[in-house]
Amino acid sequence: MILSEETENISILNSAKEVLDIESKSVAKLVERLDKSFVEAINILYACKGRVVISGMGKSGLVGRKIAATLSSTGTPSYFLHPAESTHGDSGILTKDDVVIAISNSGETEELLKLLPIIKRMGIQIIALVGNTSSTLGDRSDVVLDVGVEKEACPLNKAPTASTTATLAMGDALAICLLKKRGFTKEDFLLFHPSGSLGKGFLYTVKELMHSDFELPVINATDKFTDAIQIITEKHLGIGVVTDDAGKTVGVVSDGDIRRAIMKENDAQNLLVKDVMNSNPKYIEERDLAAKALQIMEKYSITSLLVNDENGKPKGIIHIHDLLKAGVA
Numbered sequence: 001m002i003l004s005e006e007t008e009n010i011s012i013l014n015s016a017k018e019v020l021d022i023e024s025k026s027v028a029k030l031v032e033r034l035d036k037s038f039v040e041a042i043n044i045l046y047a048c049k050g051r052v053v054i055s056g057m058g059k060s061g062l063v064g065r066k067i068a069a070t071l072s073s074t075g076t077p078s079y080f081l082h083p084a085e086s087t088h089g090d091s092g093i094l095t096k097d098d099v100v101i102a103i104s105n106s107g108e109t110e111e112l113l114k115l116l117p118i119i120k121r122m123g124i125q126i127i128a129l130v131g132n133t134s135s136t137l138g139d140r141s142d143v144v145l146d147v148g149v150e151k152e153a154c155p156l157n158k159a160p161t162a163s164t165t166a167t168l169a170m171g172d173a174l175a176i177c178l179l180k181k182r183g184f185t186k187e188d189f190l191l192f193h194p195s196g197s198l199g200k201g202f203l204y205t206v207k208e209l210m211h212s213d214f215e216l217p218v219i220n221a222t223d224k225f226t227d228a229i230q231i232i233t234e235k236h237l238g239i240g241v242v243t244d245d246a247g248k249t250v251g252v253v254s255d256g257d258i259r260r261a262i263m264k265e266n267d268a269q270n271l272l273v274k275d276v277m278n279s280n281p282k283y284i285e286e287r288d289l290a291a292k293a294l295q296i297m298e299k300y301s302i303t304s305l306l307v308n309d310e311n312g313k314p315k316g317i318i319h320i321h322d323l324l325k326a327g328v329a
Contacts, residue, residue, distance in 0.1 A: 019153040026149040026162040027169045041127045041143045050097030052078040059160040060103040067171030075184040083111040101127045105163045107135020207286035210316035225271035239304045241314040242277045248312040251277035290328045
């Protein structure tokens with residue numbers, strides 16, 4: 001029987017929906033199983049003085065490689081150890097300070113079980129991600145996390161689909177909980193991703209992004225306040241650098257300082273710059289990474305930082321907009 005194109009399309013979409021439904025439900029059911037074993041696994045991984053070693057065969061191995069990559073990029077040094085290769089010398093990379101995460105849906109993967117005596121002999125703790133908690137791997141592990149599923153998304157119930165998705169999700173849960181426990185920041189994450197869109201702009205220095213020379217709205221501390229407003233407005237940076245007669249930076253006047261002065265004083269015409277300036281501005285060096293400028297701005301809730309030369313004279317200003325354009329913020 002030849003199906004019409006419309007009927008075939010409907011059949012395809014229904015099959016896809018069924019796969020996604022089975023896999024999403026399999027992941028959702030993991031939530032119900034989270035207990036003290038998961039907390040124990042996090043504590044073991046957090047206390048690990050070596051590296052986290054992930055091992056698994058076949059599709060479990062592929063998932064294990066991704067989990068290792070996620071852990072490493074979020075502050076937990078990890079690598080993947082192929083169980084079949086491990087019994088031919090590769091197990092030599094293991095140290096007594098490591099922790100092993102062993103992945104097997106059945107819990108009876110022969111290659112993985114052969115690796116267990118080596119791990120046990122070295123006194124290394126094992127965290128098992130298994131679909132059968134009563135399996136050999138489950139019985140011989142220090143902590144067992146149940147990633148079992150009722151059925152695979154495969155209509156034959158053979159191809160690892162829902163089970164690998166559930167295992168991957170559990171690995172992500174471990175990684176993110178460890179990230180939070182370590183206090184891993186956005187800057188830490190970008191440090192491990194200097195290339196591509198994740199780390200776009202992260203390696204820029206302040207010097208590369210700052211405004212300098214003729215762009216700087218430089219005003220003197222003894223200038224009239226109203227004259228300073230005009231200079232600051234013309235330069236479009238929302239801030240003015242205040243210098244003394246020797247040309248050294250002594251403060252800043254921001255848009256906020258201007259508004260506060262106008263609201264507070266009845267006659268702003270008689271004010272001088274030194275009457276309204278902030279004499280304790282925040283600075284950064286031109287050689288610093290732009291990411292550090294962002295960190296300082298976030299900490300003090302400001303939008304600009306000054307850059308002075310070695311003599312204390314204004315050399316530049318870096319603005320939050322510069323960071324946004326460069327992809328740092």
